[in-house]
Amino acid sequence: MAIVAIPSLMRDLTQGKAEVVIQGSTLRELVENIEAQFPGVKDRLCHEDANGVRISPYIGVYVDGALVEKGMRSPIGDSSEVHFLPAISGGSES
Amino acid sequence: MADGNGYKVVGTRPIRHDGVDKVTGRAKYGADLNFPDMLFGKILRSPHAHAKIVSIDVSRALAHPGVKDIVTSKDLPILSENILAEDKVFYKGHAIVGLAAVDVHTAEEALSLIDIEYEVLPAVTDVAKAIREDSVVLHQSLTTNTLGEKTGKPTNISSHVRHQNGDVEAGFAEADVVVERTFTTQTVHQGYIEPITATAKYNPDGELTVWTSTQGAFNVRQQVAGILDCPASKVRVVPLEIGGGFGGKTTVYVAPVAALLAMRTGQIVKVTMTRDEVFEGTGPAPATLIRLKMGATKDGRITAADTDLFYEGGAYPGSAVGAGANCMFAAYKIPNLMIDGFDVVVNKPSSHAYRAPGAPNSSFAAECVIDEICQKLDLDPLEFRMINGAKEGDRNPIGPRHGKIGYLETVEAAQTHDHYQVEVGNGKLRGRGVASGYWGNGAGRSSVNLTVNQDGTIMLLEGSTDIGGTRASIAMQAAEVLGIAAEDVRPAVVDTNSIGETGVTGGSRTTHATGLVAIRAAESVIEQMKEKLADHWEVNLNQVDFADGTFLNSDNQISFKEAARICSPVVGSVTESTTGAGGAFGTHVVDVEVDEDTGKVEVLRYTAVQDVGTAIHPSYAEGQIQGGAVQGIGWALSEEYVYDQKGQMVNASFLDYRMPTSYDTPMVDTVMVEVPNPGHPFGVRGVGEVPLVPPLAAIANAVSRAIGVRMTHLPMNPGSVLKALNKI
Numbered sequence: 005m006a007i008v009a010i011p012s013l014m015r016d017l018t019q020g021k022a023e024v025v026i027q028g029s030t031l032r033e034l035v036e037n038i039e040a041q042f043p044g045v046k047d048r049l050c051h052e053d054a055n056g057v058r059i060s061p062y063i064g065v066y067v068d069g070a071l072v073e074k075g076m077r078s079p080i081g082d083s084s085e086v087h088f089l090p091a092i093s094g095g096s097e098s
Numbered sequence: 099m100a101d102g103n104g105y106k107v108v109g110t111r112p113i114r115h116d117g118v119d120k121v122t123g124r125a126k127y128g129a130d131l132n133f134p135d136m137l138f139g140k141i142l143r144s145p146h147a148h149a150k151i152v153s154i155d156v157s158r159a160l161a162h163p164g165v166k167d168i169v170t171s172k173d174l175p176i177l178s179e180n181i182l183a184e185d186k187v188f189y190k191g192h193a194i195v196g197l198a199a200v201d202v203h204t205a206e207e208a209l210s211l212i213d214i215e216y217e218v219l220p221a222v223t224d225v226a227k228a229i230r231e232d233s234v235v236l237h238q239s240l241t242t243n244t245l246g247e248k249t250g251k252p253t254n255i256s257s258h259v260r261h262q263n264g265d266v267e268a269g270f271a272e273a274d275v276v277v278e279r280t281f282t283t284q285t286v287h288q289g290y291i292e293p294i295t296a297t298a299k300y301n302p303d304g305e306l307t308v309w310t311s312t313q314g315a316f317n318v319r320q321q322v323a324g325i326l327d328c329p330a331s332k333v334r335v336v337p338l339e340i341g342g343g344f345g346g347k348t349t350v351y352v353a354p355v356a357a358l359l360a361m362r363t364g365q366i367v368k369v370t371m372t373r374d375e376v377f378e379g380t381g382p383a384p385a386t387l388i389r390l391k392m393g394a395t396k397d398g399r400i401t402a403a404d405t406d407l408f409y410e411g412g413a414y415p416g417s418a419v420g421a422g423a424n425c426m427f428a429a430y431k432i433p434n435l436m437i438d439g440f441d442v443v444v445n446k447p448s449s450h451a452y453r454a455p456g457a458p459n460s461s462f463a464a465e466c467v468i469d470e471i472c473q474k475l476d477l478d479p480l481e482f483r484m485i486n487g488a489k490e491g492d493r494n495p496i497g498p499r500h501g502k503i504g505y506l507e508t509v510e511a512a513q514t515h516d517h518y519q520v521e522v523g524n525g526k527l528r529g530r531g532v533a534s535g536y537w538g539n540g541a542g543r544s545s546v547n548l549t550v551n552q553d554g555t556i557m558l559l560e561g562s563t564d565i566g567g568t569r570a571s572i573a574m575q576a577a578e579v580l581g582i583a584a585e586d587v588r589p590a591v592v593d594t595n596s597i598g599e600t601g602v603t604g605g606s607r608t609t610h611a612t613g614l615v616a617i618r619a620a621e622s623v624i625e626q627m628k629e630k631l632a633d634h635w636e637v638n639l640n641q642v643d644f645a646d647g648t649f650l651n652s653d654n655q656i657s658f659k660e661a662a663r664i665c666s667p668v669v670g671s672v673t674e675s676t677t678g679a680g681g682a683f684g685t686h687v688v689d690v691e692v693d694e695d696t697g698k699v700e701v702l703r704y705t706a707v708q709d710v711g712t713a714i715h716p717s718y719a720e721g722q723i724q725g726g727a728v729q730g731i732g733w734a735l736s737e738e739y740v741y742d743q744k745g746q747m748v749n750a751s752f753l754d755y756r757m758p759t760s761y762d763t764p765m766v767d768t769v770m771v772e773v774p775n776p777g778h779p780f781g782v783r784g785v786g787e788v789p790l791v792p793p794l795a796a797i798a799n800a801v802s803r804a805i806g807v808r809m810t811h812l813p814m815n816p817g818s819v820l821k822a823l824n825k826i
Binding site: 009011012013022048062066068069070071072073074085087089090091 | 243244247257258259260261262263419420421423424439496497498499500501538540541542675676677678679777
């Protein structure tokens with residue numbers, strides 16, 4: 005089971021919990037399982053485009069300290085620690 | 099063999115492969131490109147910081163005999179408001195109309211024939227004013243996005259991020275000293291010497307070619323195709339040499355306009371910005387307002403930090419406040435933390451990446467407050483960093499644990515350096531400052547194609563724009579694996595039709611990511627050559643080995659070059675989404691002298707220590723560190739966008755926008771600490787961005803200690819120093 009750090013501004017959806025322990029072998033499974041327990045989380049973390057539901061481009065997902073590069077397919081280990089942080093970006097492309 | 103590191107090529111200093119072209123002036127940059135019958139494009143830009151566009155009448159310009167075509171946002175298949183404004187302009191310099199004419203002078207003349215009626219609106223160019231309840235609101239549809247949740251109320255604050263751990267109030271209660279300050283930094287430009295330029299050709303078969311100066315050809319392809327609503331496969335982007343980028347050339351400004359004009363006229367169209375257009379119409383680094391409160395015990399242990407970060411996104415949302423928040427305290431163990439970050443729109447150009455985007459600003463605040471705490475506690479500032487500094491396994495206070503890092507090693511190297519051991523000198527207003535900084539570095543997608551020639555040399559094709567010597571640093575990694583000289587690998591940066599997708603040269607990712615892919619491609623070459631030699635020697639594949647540049651079995655032993663004659667053609671081609679970028683830290687020491695009559699700050703001595711993982715080409719790693727430090731001197735002492743009351747930038751030239759020159763900077767001594775990154779076979783860490791993070795605070799701390807007044811606003815130009823000294 006992975007330990008997931010809940011971003012401060014999403015803790016209204018997790019009854020104030022800063023950390024939850026969730027099953028999931030990929031990021032997609034993990035997000036779905038968080039959503040099942042805490043409805044609304046997926047909407048805040050993800051967006052939908054022509055290629056389906058993905059992690060928002062404004063969020064960087066760190067698994068065991070490393071930024072994931074495979075999006076929702078990223079593997080999650082049995083005792084992984086997962087953080088959702090603001091994505092590192094350098095400015096608007098509007 | 100390189101100095102004791104066990105490598106033969108890595109760690110050596112060969113002459114760069116593109117050196118002859120660069121020093122003889124033969125290298126082709128974007129604006130050097132010319133074709134027969136080429137048209138010249140120009141952009142009409144807003145004279146107002148904020149206005150509604152009531153009407154646009156291009157009839158007089160279109161009637162000019164030298165004008166071939168004119169486009170506005172209505173002609174863009176997909177609207178992109180920062181390329182051509184639709185019904186409002188949000189900053190002086192905002193592009194509105196593009197035209198193509200037979201020569202550049204005709205194009206400039208024709209701009210004056212375009213009639214635009216504006217309804218001028220009040221402008222806000224200051225983040226502190228833009229966040230007030232009574233501020234002018236730029237975008238009525240903009241509401242604050244809080245991790246996906248929107249407030250629904252029109253505002254200039256486009257997003258809010260927060261990091262929280264522990265109990266901040268309890269942490270401050272535990273502290274023996276608490277320092278609280280407000281800091282500001284100004285809008286600054288990357289200052290690349292080569293202006294933005296793009297040349298486009300459209301063939302009747304639907305193929306579009308764009309030649310441009312860019313940090314990422316595939317980014318240009320994606321953005322141009324997106325705006326023109328055509329398949330990316332129909333767009334070929336040819337990256338030319340780049341005259342500086344520093345993050346500023348990771349997006350498009352004129353390329354879509356040049357392409358659209360080329361499509362409509364059927365002629366090749368070149369658009370090159372002037373310097374004032376570059377200042378006013380491209381994306382600088384954001385101005386910021388930062389409030390920070392930190393506490394520590396008398397034995398120098400940080401107990402809490404609480405900060406609000408307000409970053410200017412410019413005309414549209416998207417400042418680097420997230421990165422600023424992520425990097426701000428990465429060097430330290432902080433048990434109780436609250437960071438609130440806000441992205442704020444103002445009537446300035448849309449901010450964009452600039453070397454470690456976001457991190458210099460937030461680190462300026464953090465490292466200055468730490469310095470003041472050290473003064474209050476009478477602690478050596480480097481010793482304070484040894485007490486609180488992060489090492490492998492510690493958490494970045496925003497959450498994730500650090501992997502193998504070399505922060506404390508940089509502090510130790512600074513402590514023992516001759517610079518820190520000698521006195522700064524007295525008799526005048528002199529001071530010494532130190533500061534540390536962090537950048538997370540990137541990985542991501544890269545592609546490399548290696549072709550083995552008959553003579554044993556290698557043609558290396560890559561999609562990574564060469565900035566700071568990356569042709570060499572990539573070629574050297576392939577050479578190391580193949581056991582040949584760096585000079586025997588001939589690297590070429592090629593167009594988007596000739597190599598697999600590759601991310602930008604940015605995020606300090608290229609030597610790590612493209613280097614890693616070059617290693618994989620070289621390994622593929624070796625495996626293929628082993629198979630061919632097994633056939634040639636009539637032995638089983640498992641009987642062929644490769645070591646130290648030699649293929650061998652029990653009866654044969656030949657060099658890579660000899661094997662190439664037997665095995666070529668061999669091609670190793672790899673496209674991979676890489677991971678394993680290691681974050682990196684730097685610690686800078688600087689001595690300054692302040693002229694108490696003029697307020698001028700002179701940098702007397704500068705030493706920059708950085709964990710570079712493993713330096714592939716030490717000269718180029720050192721060059722990156724020196725370049726970052728010098729840019730930091732500019733941020734700290736002289737650079738800023740100066741605006742008048744109407745939101746007009748009044749210093750849009752290199753004469754008035756004061757970047758440091760060689761007269762303003764001492765020799766920057768570099769100390770490379772090598773703590774190899776386990777995420778790369780040779781231990782590479784990104785190098786290019788970290789060195790811009792510490793200088794702002796290091797210099798501010800030096801000035802503050804020199805004059806006895808805490809400096810919290812940048813730049814510390816003569817006027818602000820005299821003000822701090824109560825002399826004006």
